[in-house]
Amino acid sequence: MGLAKRAVLFSIMIMVGICGLSMAAVYNVGDSAGWTILGGGLDYQDWAATKKFFVGDILVFEYNNQYHDVTQVNVEDFKSCNPESPITRYGNGTDAVTLASPGEYYFLCGFPGHCQAGQKLHITVNSAGSAASPIPPANNVAPSPYTTKLSSLAMTFAVILPSFLLLV
Numbered sequence: 286m287g288l289a290k291r292a293v294l295f296s297i298m299i300m301v302g303i304c305g306l307s308m309a310a311v312y313n314v315g316d317s318a319g320w321t322i323l324g325g326g327l328d329y330q331d332w333a334a335t336k337k338f339f340v341g342d343i344l345v346f347e348y349n350n351q352y353h354d355v356t357q358v359n360v361e362d363f364k365s366c367n368p369e370s371p372i373t374r375y376g377n378g379t380d381a382v383t384l385a386s387p388g389e390y391y392f393l394c395g396f397p398g399h400c401q402a403g404q405k406l407h408i409t410v411n412s413a414g415s416a417a418s419p420i421p422p423a424n425n426v427a428p429s430p431y432t433t434k435l436s437s438l439a440m441t442f443a444v445i446l447p448s449f450l451l452l453v
């Protein structure tokens with residue numbers, strides 16, 4: 286567990302170094318608290334409110350997978366805390382989720398009662414490149430969805446493959 290976690294984080298650091306030009310940011314969801322049922326009134330919307338997410342950024346969920354998971358759902362299931370029709374479900378305990386396309390992303394914990402207790406996260410992912418210039422220049426050619434998907438796939442492998450190499 287500890288080794289796997291280190292391997293993943295190490296891989297992410299390498300990947301971010303290699304892909305430095307893409308300026309992808311890596312966010313550890315909940316910071317040091319991780320992905321859990323937070324006490325003390327801290328919630329994940331407060332955590333997300335201080336950040337602006339872009340295509341290519343990576344969310345890292347860290348949690349004990351005996352007690353939590355990461356379930357990506359649609360907006361209706363997010364509102365009702367329903368994990369039964371997931372878009373994607375992660376359960377490794379250290380999951381790096383690449384934000385591959387702009388739009389709304391909804392995550393919750395699928396364990397009974399956890400979403401209701403506040404273990405849920407909604408973020409908005411913006412098109413790449415609008416951080417520096419809110420109004421993009423007219424000749425700014427946006428990457429095609431296909432290219433974006435390919436590069437995020439490559440980034441995902443850049444994270445996963447070194448992890449396995451370090452583990453065996």
Ligand SMILES: [Cu+2]
Pocket residue numbers: 321322352353354394395396399404
């Ligand atoms: Cu949970």
